[in-house]
Amino acid sequence: MLDALKRLIARKPAEDEWTEVAEWAARQQLGFKRVRDEGGGFVLDGAIDGKPWRLEWGPPQRPYIQGHELRIRMELGLSPNLQMLLLTRSLFEALERQAFESYTESTQTVIDGNTPEEMRWLVMFPKANVRASKAVRARFHFTSADVADVERWVDGPLAEQLERADTQLLEAQPPFVLMTLRGRVYLRLQLDEPDTRSIASALALFQVAVPQALRTASQVGEARASEFPSSQTTAWQSLGPDDTGSR
Numbered sequence: 001m002l003d004a005l006k007r008l009i010a011r012k013p014a015e016d017e018w019t020e021v022a023e024w025a026a027r028q029q030l031g032f033k034r035v036r037d038e039g040g041g042f043v044l045d046g047a048i049d050g051k052p053w054r055l056e057w058g059p060p061q062r063p064y065i066q067g068h069e070l071r072i073r074m075e076l077g078l079s080p081n082l083q084m085l086l087l088t089r090s091l092f093e094a095l096e097r098q099a100f101e102s103y104t105e106s107t108q109t110v111i112d113g114n115t116p117e118e119m120r121w122l123v124m125f126p127k128a129n130v131r132a133s134k135a136v137r138a139r140f141h142f143t144s145a146d147v148a149d150v151e152r153w154v155d156g157p158l159a160e161q162l163e164r165a166d167t168q169l170l171e172a173q174p175p176f177v178l179m180t181l182r183g184r185v186y187l188r189l190q191l192d193e194p195d196t197r198s199i200a201s202a203l204a205l206f207q208v209a210v211p212q213a214l215r216t217a218s219q220v221g222e223a224r225a226s227e228f229p230s231s232q233t234t235a236w237q238s239l240g241p242d243d244t245g246s247r
Helices: 002-016 019-027 089-103 117-124 134-139 147-154 157-166 197-238
Strands: 030-034 044-046 051-058 070-076 086-090 140-144 176-181 184-190
Touching: 002 044, 002 197, 019 030, 019 044, 019 086, 019 197, 030 089, 044 157, 044 197, 051 197, 086 089, 086 147, 089 117, 089 140, 117 140, 134 140, 134 157, 140 147, 147 157, 157 197, 176 197
Parallel strands: none
Antiparallel strands: 030 044, 044 051, 051 070, 070 184, 086 140, 086 176, 176 184
């Protein structure tokens, strides 16, 4: 009986945590759930055009994030070849230094498979020159397996949303990553205090990044599809008159 009472008392503070977030989520018609595992935190669930996304706040899953992490992910079924990354300039410089120390000043000659994709891509992929304001280009770093992909992704609405976030959510240049990986869109942000304003700003940025990623995937697919018929036609036209006849 005494043990049960102790457990009940111990749970009460947890029940009172994130009340403001829970009430805000209810107003936004989002699912809300407290995490009981070690480290605590919470989960929000929502949807964009009927497709579900998941937001988690709690202990970080990346070594470059200290304290607590807000992360959002959504499965879009994008091509695994669509590998696009943008991150705050301060995080880029920190990861670049770490990569240099790990792979240049040590005996390690290959990239460890356990290294986060964010760091590996900075080593493997070229920098992209996106069409955005001078402030966005100065405050963020953009890279991709094909630089044209991330340039398409950022162009327009996402560049504008990044500019707004840079004066609010990302003004202090916290570790921040937005990327497409294995068919999904991911957002990661160092966030010690998950106030509703910060959560709403992160979601607003994510909700612009998702349709832009789908648009980019469509444009890439159309570009590649247009290349195939033209090469097929060229090969067909190279055949001589005798080669086209049926037997």
